[in-house]
Amino acid sequence: MTVLDTRALGRATLARQLLLDRADLSALGAVAHLGGLQAQEPQEPFVGLWSRIRAFAPGELSDLLVERRVVRTHLMRRTVHLVTADDALAWRSRHDAMLRQKVLGVYRAELNGVDLGELAAAGRETLADGEPRTMAELTRAVADRWPDTPPRALGEMLIAALVPMAQVPPRGLWRTKGGVRNLPLATWLGREIAPLSPAGSDPVGQTLVRRYLAAFGPAATADLRAWSGVAGLPAAVAAVRGELVAFRDERGRELLDLPDAPRPDPDTPAPVRFLPAFDNAILGYQDRGRIIDDAHRGLSVAGERVVLVDGRVAATWTVADDTVTVTPLRPFSRAERSAVTEEGSALSAFLSDQDSERVRIAPR
Numbered sequence: 001m002t003v004l005d006t007r008a009l010g011r012a013t014l015a016r017q018l019l020l021d022r023a024d025l026s027a028l029g030a031v032a033h034l035g036g037l038q039a040q041e042p043q044e045p046f047v048g049l050w051s052r053i054r055a056f057a058p059g060e061l062s063d064l065l066v067e068r069r070v071v072r073t074h075l076m077r078r079t080v081h082l083v084t085a086d087d088a089l090a091w092r093s094r095h096d097a098m099l100r101q102k103v104l105g106v107y108r109a110e111l112n113g114v115d116l117g118e119l120a121a122a123g124r125e126t127l128a129d130g131e132p133r134t135m136a137e138l139t140r141a142v143a144d145r146w147p148d149t150p151p152r153a154l155g156e157m158l159i160a161a162l163v164p165m166a167q168v169p170p171r172g173l174w175r176t177k178g179g180v181r182n183l184p185l186a187t188w189l190g191r192e193i194a195p196l197s198p199a200g201s202d203p204v205g206q207t208l209v210r211r212y213l214a215a216f217g218p219a220a221t222a223d224l225r226a227w228s229g230v231a232g233l234p235a236a237v238a239a240v241r242g243e244l245v246a247f248r249d250e251r252g253r254e255l256l257d258l259p260d261a262p263r264p265d266p267d268t269p270a271p272v273r274f275l276p277a278f279d280n281a282i283l284g285y286q287d288r289g290r291i292i293d294d295a296h297r298g299l300s301v302a303g304e305r306v307v308l309v310d311g312r313v314a315a316t317w318t319v320a321d322d323t324v325t326v327t328p329l330r331p332f333s334r335a336e337r338s339a340v341t342e343e344g345s346a347l348s349a350f351l352s353d354q355d356s357e358r359v360r361i362a363p364r
Contacts, residue, residue: 001246001247001248003247003250004218004247004249004255004263005249005250006289006290007266008263008266009218009249009255009290010290010311010312011263011264011265011266011311012262013281013291014264014270014273014308014311015263015264016214016216016262017216017280018033019052019270019281019308020268020271022051023054024053024054026053026060027053027056027064027070028069028070030052031070031082031084032084032087033214033215034052035076035087035208035211035212035227036075036081036083036087037049037081037082037279038076038079038283039072039081039172040079040080040278041276041277041278042171043175044277044305045061045082045172045276046174046276047274047275047305047350048275048279049061050347050350051275051276058175061174062169062172062174065169065172066173068085068189068190069084069085070083070084070085071084071085071166071167071185071188071189073092073166073185074099074161074165075091075092076095077102077227077228078098078099078102078161080167085189088164088189089189089192089193090204090207091204091207091208092164092185092193093193093195093204094205095230098228098229099160100116102160102229103157103161104157106156107152110153111154111157114154116157119146119157119158120158122145123138123162123163124163124184126138126141126142127163127182127183127187131183132168132181132182133183134179134180134181135158135182136151136155138155138182139154139158142154159182163184164184164185164186164193165182165184165185166183166189167181168181168182168188202232202236202239205230205232205236208224208230208236210240210258212224212227212228213257215284216280216285217255218247218255218256218257218263219255219256220249220254220255221234221237221256222253222287223284223286223287225286226283226284227284227285237256243258243259244257244258244259245259249287253287270308270310271339271343272307272339272340272343273307273343274317274343274344274347275305276305277303277304279300288300291308291311291312292306292313293312296313296329307326307344309332309336309340314328314329314330314336315328315332317344319347319348319351322348322352323358323359323360324344324351324358325359325360325362326359326360326361327362328361328364331364337361341359344361345357345358345359347359
């Protein structure tokens with residue numbers, strides 16, 4: 001079985017994540033290809049798409065949110081993701097059990113004695129008037145039934161698990177501040193969520209396997225679980241295994257992939273790329289060594305924005321006063337410094353609506 005080393009896996013990741021060459025895709029096409037973008041920080045997906053597609057205009061993504069063609073919702077790993085409306089409706093039921101368990105993992109003691117079915121019904125009844133609500137407004141409406149339960153626990157269970165929700169605009173629009181207001185996903189999109197498939201079949205799980213490998217492969221089943229958080233996917237992997245090819249990494253793990261997906265030569269040049277906070281190019285794996293050193297693994301979890309140099313995390317970045325500041329994690333060569341400056345200037349122009357191209361590389 002062919003062994004793919006770390007560099008080969010890194011180049012494959014860049015290609016699948018549209019980070020090796022910017023893609024000639026629409027914003028909708030990119031969101032669909034990537035299986036969504038992690039989006040708890042509402043402005044971060046704009047940088048994620050700017051780094052991945054040519055001629056990206058931020059108004060394009062804002063329009064998609066307003067037109068309800070993409071949606072902000074709790075999905076993979078119980079984090080807020082920006083996904084296409086079609087994927088949200090098709091995938092949500094398959095994530096329900098995971099979302100409930102994730103919330104219970106935090107609030108099990110506080111929710112002891114709360115009938116979750118009754119709580120869900122109360123939340124749906126409150127939202128039946130079609131008015132978006134904040135978590136505080138929703139919990140105030142139902143809290144009299146559970147006066148001894150902390151409102152935060154009721155709200156998290158309702159919004160992140162029991163009632164599939166959309167975070168409605170202006171939340172997530174370009175350069176727009178807006179708090180989180182929630183409306184049932186089916187109400188916002190005007191379409192019902194696809195029901196869970198009968199026991200013994202898992203077409204959505206099989207779709208998740210194929211879509212994950214298209215955007216993240218080659219990868220192990222542990223990586224797939226790390227991306228989705230969903231249980232029971234080994235059976236879906238087994239069902240589609242005949243469609244896949246297998247490799248091994250340097251640790252001996254089996255890696256699965258779509259046969260015709262790009263696996264570039266490990267020596268393919270990789271351009272500098274600026275990634276937003278919590279980007280799935282890093283978080284979408286259990287073994288993140290293909291793109292980030294173990295010593296820096298905590299950066300992505302902490303929400304640091306990072307810079308890829310030669311395909312690996314080599315710096316963090318911030319922006320203030322229309323200036324992008326890059327803080328290296330290792331020394332840059334002269335050529336690397338020049339490439340980081342050039343890409344940073346372009347990012348500065350994007351973030352400032354072309355008013356600034358200022359970039360600063362901090363001393364190490």
